[in-house]
Amino acid sequence: MNIDDYESLPTTSVGVNMTAGAIAGVLEHVVMYPLDSVKTRMQSLTSPASDLNIMSTLRNMITREGIMRPIRGASAVVAGAGPAHSLYFATYEMTKEQLTKFTSLNHLNYVISGSLATLIHDAISNPTDVIKQRMQMYNSPYTSVLTCMRDVYQKEGIRAFYRSYSTQLVMNIPYQTIHFTTYEFFQNKLNLERKYNPPVHMIAGGAAGACAAAITTPLDVVKTLLNTQETGLTKGMIEACRKIYRMAGPSGFFKGMTARVLYSMPATAICWSTYEFFKFYLCGMKPDQYKSSITGRSELSPSRKADTDYVLPKSTAVDDVDEHETSSPPVKDAALLHPTPPTVNAAGAIKTVCELSTRPAAPTINLHTRHTDVKSPYDRGFSST
Structure with a gap:
């Protein structure tokens, strides 16, 4: 390893990345959970208030079902977001660093790293998403997480918690690809040395979340239908697409897109800024010594085998x-x-x-x-x- 490769390595460990990721994931979902509940209501096909805007939907939930209705099911997210985001960020950082030895293409690195991180994240978070959205939907009979989990398992079996897993992967792999690529793009433009810079982390995270959320909204609508099962038993992604098109037409695939973008933009900004803050705080280094990730200049650079370390003088x-x-x-x-x-x-x-x-x-x-x-x-x- 030459000196350029050594200086490009991050100064944080896997344990620090996992701890920072867990805290960031929990904080992101807890803070933005009411808007996530609004998004689920707006994507519903059977809700009588599905045509309302964001503020009207939130006001309708509070006036008709109580002030605590928008945060019902948040404990399920807290239980799942911690371990899911912990492995999510650790896998991404580790894979991105290792792939610099095998490829010189930045975007290919982000795609592979984000896809592998998504596989692990969704395997943990998919059951909690099912419980969360069952409790968020209109006229939900569930008032506690344990009651919902037990009832779904008894009536539909263990497969109910992973019925939307393939759809979620189809949605989240392009989502995370756009997400990480956009975030790294803004980092390379505004923070090439990968120092701790809160404004840059928030701008890059917000832009990444907004772009990814807007593009993948149709798949999120399909996932919501598979998780809630509010139109009868829907077995797969193709059947869900047919039901959405039959009941709401082409515009049905874009229901709740504004709420989804307004949810994802601050959520990812909170997530990345929190993640970068705790990485910086837990590593215990000075700002001039800290490096959060591999930098853009020396990142993914091909190895130079012909370089010589020492030059002997000639007689x-x-x-x-x-x-x-x-x-x-x-x-x-x-x-x-x-x-x-x-x-x-x-x-x-x-x-x-x-x-x-x-x-x-x-x-x-x-x-x-x-x-x-x-x-x-x-x-x-x-x-x-």
Whole structure:
């Protein structure tokens, strides 16, 4: 590993990344949970208030079902978001760092790292999403997480908690690809050295969440239908798409897009800024020593095997022999900068040093002599001896 590769490595460990990711995931979902409940209501196909805007939907939930209705089911998210985001961020950081040894394509690195992190994250979070959305939907009979989990398991079996897993992967892999690529893009533009910079983390996170959420809204509507099962038993993604199109038309796939973007933009900004803060805080380093991730300049750079660490000096005698044998022209720059003394012959560097040591000492120069005082060659500050 050369010095450039060493300096490009992050200063945080896997344990720090996991701890920071768990805290960031829980805080993100808890803070934005009421807006997530509004999004689920707006994506519902059977809710009588599904055509309302964001504020009207939130007001309707509070006035008809109580002030605590928008946060019902939040405990399920807290239980699932911690371990899911812990492995999510640790997997992404570790995979991104390891892939720098095998590929020089930035976007390919982000796609592979984000996809692998999504596989692990969704395997943990998918059951909690089912419980959360069953409790968020209109006219839900569930008032506690344990009651909902037990009832779903008894009526539909364990497969109910992973019925939308394939759809969630189809949605989240492009979502996370856009998410991480956008975040890294803004980081490379605004924070190339990967220092702790809260404004940049919030801007990059918010932009990443907004872009990814807007593009993947149709798949999120399909996932909501599979999780809630509010139109009867829906077995797969294709059947869910047919039901949405039949009941709401093409515009049904974009239900709740505004709420989803307004939810994802601050949520990802909170998530990334919290994650970067705790990474910086837990590593215990000074700001000038801290590096959160591999940087854009030295990231994904191909290895240079031809580089040499040490350059040995060449003998002057060998150079002279090579010049006589090959009859190559001498280097002009070297001759101008270091002219050969007239006493030096072709015997080599050792004889040159010996002869130079026996040369008579040069006359001393009197630096106090003024130019106007010079009258003769012996009055210029040189001794007559």
